[in-house]
Every structure is written in structure tokens, then in C-alpha cells.
Amino acid sequence: MHREFICIVCPNSCHISVEYEGTNIKDIKGDQCPKGRDYVKNEITNPLRVFTGSVLVENGDFPLVSVKTSSPIPKQYLKKVGEITRQMKVEAPVELGQIVARNLLNKKIDLIATRKIKKINKKNSLLS
Amino acid sequence: MAAAVACRQKGIEDILLxxxxxxxxGILNQCIHDGFGLEKFHASLTGPEYAQRYIEQVIEKDIPFLLNSTVLNLTPQKEVIVINDKGLHHYKAKTIILAMGCRERTRGAIGIPGARPSGIYTAGVAQELINLKNYMIGKKVVILGSGDIGLIMARRLILEGAEVLMVAEKLPYSSGLPRNINQCLYDFDIPLLLSHTAVxxxxxxxxxxxxxAQLGKRGGVIPGTKRRIACDTLLLSVGLIPENELSRQAGIILDPVTGGPQVDERGQTxxxxxxxxxxxxxxxxxxxNVSLEAEYIVEGVVEYLEGRLTKEREIKxxxxxxxxxxxxQRLISRKDTIFSFRVNQPGQHKVLLFEEGRRLIKKKSLRRVNPAEMVRVKLSSLELEGIKRLKVRLV
Structure with a gap:
């Protein structure tokens, strides 16, 4: 089977042309670095993406804390993780890198904070 | 922040941000998606994480900064008037680095006819409302323009439970990065309609x-292609304009195409x-590239402060x-120089030529070019030595 890919690993956006059977790559053209080959391999076996989103915070200097999955997750779970983050709430303070949720969907998906949130009186919110 | 940190690293003591x-x-705080920092930090960071790396350096290097402070005036004598909650402040600097960023083009700038209801946002405003302020902006969304922020917001809106009906792009090619079309639209089966606009x-x-409606080759609406899309929200991702109100006030000459100041090879206006x-x-x-550009121009800032940035020549x-x-846009000295370009239209197997009259100075092959992707090429002082003219073109 023949398929064209646009690699999403970096802004080079390599256009990669692949000839494959099942999960076996027979011929690959256009990948400018080894990450391109890995990306294509993942795409034809189990496409992975990092989920990024935000979660409500109580008593923080921002009303939301931005989060991401600690590692790339199967693409089909993105929307489900989105549904979960829309229901969640965490308490300030939050440290950058802090785990805010564990083992989502029982798939060992952890969410980590991508910014620091200070605990603050609601009146002093930066975005009142 | 990148410029301030680089100034400090070069030994400049008296800095104010x-x-x-x-x-x-700034805007990095609302860009909560990842993919930042691959070149600078060799990691795929989110916007807030990328900003944090610089915030830490600013604090560690003890660089003073003012928040909630608006510059009201900038003079050619490098005087700056700042207003904030402590009052009006006057600074006299030896050198100034402009790093005000850009603004989004709005509905007014692209002139879509019709009613003026609520529910029309620029993509960046929608991003701020959703990612920082916790307001959801709508349920059924059409995105006009395929700039990167629009593409990123298409995915974001889906993950926040909205329906994104389509992205309509006036041009026959997208103005966003291919990787964003891939991971933000195709991953979620959002159609990208090229040569389409809102009428x-x-x-x-x-x-x-x-x-x-669909647009023909000359940009006019093709009769019979109009169709009504029911939606409650329209996002505009139709371009960014450098924010140069202050530069204009100071009398700095701007480039009508970039919208930014005309500069020499040191970023000097x-x-x-x-x-x-x-x-x-x-x-x-x-x-x-923003951070790298900031670090690059600081070399010239240091030369200027030490009186070494002299005009040895003037080549347009x-x-x-x-x-x-x-x-x-011009060269004044004999230094290694990074040139940045944007091409007119997408293409394959192109060659970028630097020429002095008929003499070829340098050529660079580009496998694939795209107006969405800036091209940067470095020429050494040796290659630029002794030239009287310089022309660049893409063939």
C-alpha cells in the first residue's frame, strides 16, 4: 500500500512517501531525519498524539491550569480525555510539571500541569 | 525576554523590560498546545513551558521588568514615556529593542459584508477566552482563514466539545503549517475548503x-457556488500585522510588505x-526563530553601545x-548575516539565488517552499565582502 504522510514531529513538516504492507515499511522517501521514520511507523501501527488542554483551578491566580499528557497517547483517546478535563477541578497552588490526574481511562494516561498557578484570593486574580 | 537575557549575557548591566x-x-501563555522549543531546547514544549524557561532566566539574571505598563511614547532621542498604576515614568535609554509582537487582522480589515451579530471572534481572542479566561465561545463553529492559530483553535474547540464545521481559505493553498493541517484538521476530519471565502x-x-462561496482563479466568486452554513460562531484567522504604533510615532521607516521596521543586518531600524x-x-x-532572532540582533546592540556599529557602506x-x-532590507557593515524570506507561492525544487549583478554570490536549493514557512539563510562576511549590490530571487 502507498501513502503520503506529513510528519508532525517538527516544523520541517517533511512530506514522506511510504510503501508498506500491514505494519511493514518496504520503501520510504522524503524523511529528513530518523524521527520521520519513527513517526510513519507509529502512524501505520498506532498513531500517537500529545493531548494538551486545560483544567479548572480553585483559588488560583488564573481560572485554568494548562495541562498535557505526560507522554503521547493513542489518537482515538484524545476526545475522551477532553471530556474528562472538562469535568475536572484542581486546587491551587499548582506547580509546573505536577501530576494533576492519574491513569485516565485506565490506560496509564497521566496529566501534568504545564504552568504554575499561585494560590490567591479571588479578588486579586490577574484576570478579574 | 530572549533579547533581555542575551543582553545580560553580553555584560549589559542596565536593562529594563x-x-x-x-x-x-505574552501570547505564549495562551498557546497551551505543544510543539514549541524543538530547535532551541530540543524538546516539544507547550507555550507556557517555553515562556517559563525564559522567565526563569530573567529572574535568575536579575533583569528588572515592569508589568501592566504601557509605553505611551517613544522618541527618536530614545526617550520612553511609560504609564502604570504607580504613575507616569520617563526613561532615557542609550538603546531600545522593539519587541512588541503583532496583532490579528480583524473582520473590519477584510471587509466581509452582512450583519454584525455577536459570535464573531479572531482566533487569538477565542484562544485567550478559552485557554486563559474559561469562557466557551460557541457550539457550532466555522473558521475563516487557515492561519496557524485558526488551525490550532479548530482542534482546541473539538476537544472542548464544540463542533467545527469547516475551515475556509481564500487562497488555493493553506497559510498555516502543513503539520498543523495534519494534526489539527485531518485528525478530527475537519474539512479544509481552499479557494473559499465568506460572502x-x-x-x-x-x-x-x-x-x-468558491473563488475562481482571479479571486471572484464562482456563480452558483454560494451556500449557507448554519453556525453560531465564526473564527477569523486571516493574518497577523506587526504592532508598530510606537515605531511609527518615533518616525521609524516601515516596510510596507512586512509591516515591520526596515532594518540593517543587525536589526537596527x-x-x-x-x-x-x-x-x-x-x-x-x-x-x-523569534528567540534566535532576538539573540542575533543583540550582537548589534552591544556593538552600538560600544561605538563599534559604524556605517561602512549602504547596500539596499x-x-x-x-x-x-x-x-x-539593507546592509551597512561586513558581518555574517542571516536573511529571512517568505516566498510568493508554494513550489518544489526551487533555488534561492544571491547575486551581485550577473555574479552569483550564493545559491541554496530548497526542496519545497511554502509561504507559510519562513526561510532563513546565513551568508558569511566573506561572501558579502566587497559587494556593491545584492539581489535575491527564487527560481
Whole structure:
């Protein structure tokens, strides 16, 4: 089977042309670095993406804390993780890198904070 | 922040960073998606994480900064008037680095006819409302324009539970990065309609629908292609404009194509000692390049402060076919120089030529070019030695 890919690993956006059977790559053209080959391999076996989103915070200097999955997750779970983050709430303070949720969907998906949130009186919110 | 940190690293002691917003990092704070920092930090960071790396350096290097502070005036004598909650402040600097970023083009700038209901946002405003302020902006969304922020917001809206009906792009190619079309649209089966635009907006109070039509080769609406799309939200991702109100006030000469100051190879504007970098100079597609540009122009800032940035020559960089713009627009010394370009249209197997009259100075092959992707090429002082003219073109 023949398929064209646009690699999403970096802004080079390599256009990669692949000839494959099942999960076996027979011929690959256009990948400018080894990450391109890995990306294509993942795409034809189990496409992975990092989920990024935000979660409500109580008593923080921002009303939301931005989060991401600690590692790339199967693409089909993105929307489900989105549904979960829309229901969640965490308490300030939050440290950058802090785990805010564990083992989502029982798939060992952890969410980590991508910014620091200070605990603050609601009146002093930066975005009142 | 990148420029301030680089100045400190070069031994400049007296620095002041002036920020209009309530926090450092600007727009990066609302860009909560990942993919930043691949070149600079060899990691795929989110916007807030990328900003944090610089915030930490600013604090560690003890660089003073003002928040919630607006510059009201900038003079050619490098005087700055700042207002904040402590009052009006007057600073006299030896050198100034402009790093004000850019603004979004709005509905007014692209002139879509029709009603003026609520529910129409620029993509960046929607991003701020959803990612920082916790307001959801709508349920059924059409996105006009395929700039990167629009693409990123298409995915974001889906993950926040909205329905994204389509992205309509006026041009026959996308103005966003291919990787974003892939991971933000195709991953979620959002159609990208090229050569399509909005020709009417309906709604009384709230937006109720947008009329989309296909455009012909000359840009006119193809008869019979109009169709009404029912939606409650329209996002505009139709371009960014460098924010140069202050530069204009100071009398700095701007480039009509980039919208940023005309600069020499050190990022120096038409007023000696005033420099520009980042999106205020030219709109970038990758933040890493913004930081690298800031670090690059600081070399000139240091030379200026030490009285070493002298005008040895004045060469206007001429623009030939295939290119929309080039930065810098002129050369004044004999230094290694990074040139930035954007091409006119997508293409494959192109060659970028640097020429002095008929003499070829340098050529660079480009496998694939795209107006969405800035091209950067470095020429050494040796290659630029002794030239009288310089023309760049893409063939």
C-alpha cells in the first residue's frame, strides 16, 4: 500500500512517501531525519498524539491550569480525555510539571500541569 | 525576554523590560498546545513551558521588568514615556529593542459584508477566552482563514466539545503549517475548503449563519457556488500585522510588505540605536526563530553601545522574482548575516539565488517552499565582502 504522510514531529513538516504492507515499511522517501521514520511507523501501527488542554483551578491566580499528557497517547483517546478535563477541578497552588490526574481511562494516561498557578484570593486574580 | 537575557549575557548591566500585560511571556501563555522549543531546547514544549524557561532566566539574571505598563511614547532621542498604576515614568535609554509582537487582522480589515451579530471572534481572542479566561465561545463553529492559530483553535474547540464545521481559505493553498493541517484538521476530519471565502453573515443578536462561496482563479466568486452554513460562531484567522504604533510615532521607516521596521543586518531600524526583533519586525511561524532572532540582533546592540556599529557602506537588498519580502532590507557593515524570506507561492525544487549583478554570490536549493514557512539563510562576511549590490530571487 502507498501513502503520503506529513510528519508532525517538527516544523520541517517533511512530506514522506511510504510503501508498506500491514505494519511493514518496504520503501520510504522524503524523511529528513530518523524521527520521520519513527513517526510513519507509529502512524501505520498506532498513531500517537500529545493531548494538551486545560483544567479548572480553585483559588488560583488564573481560572485554568494548562495541562498535557505526560507522554503521547493513542489518537482515538484524545476526545475522551477532553471530556474528562472538562469535568475536572484542581486546587491551587499548582506547580509546573505536577501530576494533576492519574491513569485516565485506565490506560496509564497521566496529566501534568504545564504552568504554575499561585494560590490567591479571588479578588486579586490577574484576570478579574 | 530572549533579547533581555542575551543582553545580560553580553555584560549589559542596565536593562529594563517593559510589559503591557499582567504577566511575562505574552501570547505564549495562551498557546497551551505543544510543539514549541524543538530547535532551541530540543524538546516539544507547550507555550507556557517555553515562556517559563525564559522567565526563569530573567529572574535568575536579575533583569528588572515592569508589568501592566504601557509605553505611551517613544522618541527618536530614545526617550520612553511609560504609564502604570504607580504613575507616569520617563526613561532615557542609550538603546531600545522593539519587541512588541503583532496583532490579528480583524473582520473590519477584510471587509466581509452582512450583519454584525455577536459570535464573531479572531482566533487569538477565542484562544485567550478559552485557554486563559474559561469562557466557551460557541457550539457550532466555522473558521475563516487557515492561519496557524485558526488551525490550532479548530482542534482546541473539538476537544472542548464544540463542533467545527469547516475551515475556509481564500487562497488555493493553506497559510498555516502543513503539520498543523495534519494534526489539527485531518485528525478530527475537519474539512479544509481552499479557494473559499465568506460572502455574507446572518444573525440578529447572535450569529445564525455564514454564506460560503468558491473563488475562481482571479479571486471572484464562482456563480452558483454560494451556500449557507448554519453556525453560531465564526473564527477569523486571516493574518497577523506587526504592532508598530510606537515605531511609527518615533518616525521609524516601515516596510510596507512586512509591516515591520526596515532594518540593517543587525536589526537596527532607520533610527540609529533602535533595534527590532520578533513579530514586530516580521511575523514568524515558529517561536524558536523569534528567540534566535532576538539573540542575533543583540550582537548589534552591544556593538552600538560600544561605538563599534559604524556605517561602512549602504547596500539596499533588492528583491527579485518569487519572493514576497526579505529582511534585512539593507546592509551597512561586513558581518555574517542571516536573511529571512517568505516566498510568493508554494513550489518544489526551487533555488534561492544571491547575486551581485550577473555574479552569483550564493545559491541554496530548497526542496519545497511554502509561504507559510519562513526561510532563513546565513551568508558569511566573506561572501558579502566587497559587494556593491545584492539581489535575491527564487527560481
Amino acid at each position: 517593559i510589559e503591557r500585560g499582567a504577566y511575562l511571556g 455574507d453573515i446572518k444573525g440578529n443578536g447572535r450569529l445564525s449563519g455564514v454564506t460560503i 532607520s533610527i540609529p540605536g533602535i533595534f527590532a526583533c520578533g513579530n514586530v519586525l516580521q511575523v514568524h511561524d515558529i517561536v524558536d 537588498v533588492e528583491l527579485g522574482e518569487g519572493l514576497r519580502y526579505v529582511v534585512p
